[in-house]
Amino acid sequence: MAEVDVVSLCADLIRFDTTNWGDGEAAGERLAAEYVAEFLDRHGVPSRILEPELQRSNVVARIPGTDPTLPALLVQGHLDVVPAAAADWSVPPFSGEVRDGFLWGRGAVDMKDFCAMVLAAVASGLRPRRDLVLAFVADEEDRGDYGAHWLVKEHADLFEGCAAAISESGGYSYHVPAADGRKVRLYPVGTAERGTAHLRLTAHGRAGHGSRPNSENAVVRLVGALQRIADHRWPVQLTPTVRAFLERTGAALGVPVDLSSGDAVDETVARLGTAGSLVVPTVRNSTTPTMLDAGYKVNVIPSTATAQVDVRVLPGTEDELFAVVDSLLGEGVTREFVAHQPPVQAPVDSPWFDAMAEALRAEDPEAVVVPYCMGGGTDAKAFTQLGMACYGFAPLALPEGFPYRAMAHGVDERVPVDGLRFGTRVLTRFLQDC
8 A cells, every 4th residue: 555645634634624713603624524534444444424513524433452451542633723814824725735845724733734644644554552532523623512522422432441532732842942052852742731711701780871970880890800800910820730841841951940939930930941931821820801892872881891701720720710700800790601611631640641752752862751731722621521631742843943833823824744744653653552
């Protein structure tokens, strides 16, 4: 059988416009799902396409392992992408064009690259030790109502026996300077992610004429609550993942690490330089006001005013955070969840993490593999409900200075073709040997 080129596979996937605009409006994943299912079938892996709604498609398959006593591993990636305005791009965003050593297009790093790597690993004749469940899902770029969360709710049996899962946002190379001038290649592997809580605040007051004093003005009450929330300085709270990242990264870079107080942690993060930027969003919780809605005429004081706040919460801190938020709301202001997905935390020291590190070091002997907490969210929030330890492991080798974190959802999204091939070798080794 001819060798399958992961770059061509990824380009094919990019050419399917699977834009997800949110709130249920999407181009749909059906054509990309059919491509994946047909590819798997050609390589001896039967699959199912499951749709909660027409065109919102998920593909699920299982590859039997050689040792049925081992727990299974879920390998999951999403087929949808965020919108791309073609006028802003250097290349058409759904062209899948290769230029200057990079594959360009929406989804190149988020996350059709990983989906292509999984398919390339299958095509290599993969014979894993344990069962592998493959899931190519819809709707990750919105709420997962047509994808991972729906699958977990309606088809949990498909993931029977899965003890762990891997997916996006980890295992990529990150070049950082050490204290002695060396360049160190860090590979952060996701072992946690902050929870997502989108809150709607509603201020209630007394309606009236804009020209008259009103001590129960809903707009004023809302603005006050938002100001208190925005001004609140959340304390440093070190989760096991963040603590391990700071300790292990500091040791690799020869940087002193002091975690004895909040100020000491901030100083340690600053000493880590560019490596510290990976952890800045995850040493604290965050509450960011993002939306406002009030009134219908300039000379009328409304009886209600609303706002939304993007809350990101570290593992183990939810109860404390929401108690503080409630204390900041003030008179006449209530809150409710628009969306609520709890944090994710997988074991840092585990055979799964060790196997990922070994696969990376087999291709890059100088790799420094460290645990990492993601500031945002992924479909791990769905699959962790089934008791899986969820990891971010979508390996890539990136050139020094490449703005990887600006690629996802950004203009001119692209992935290095050599890095994509590196990632395929690492992923195949991991899936074969884990």
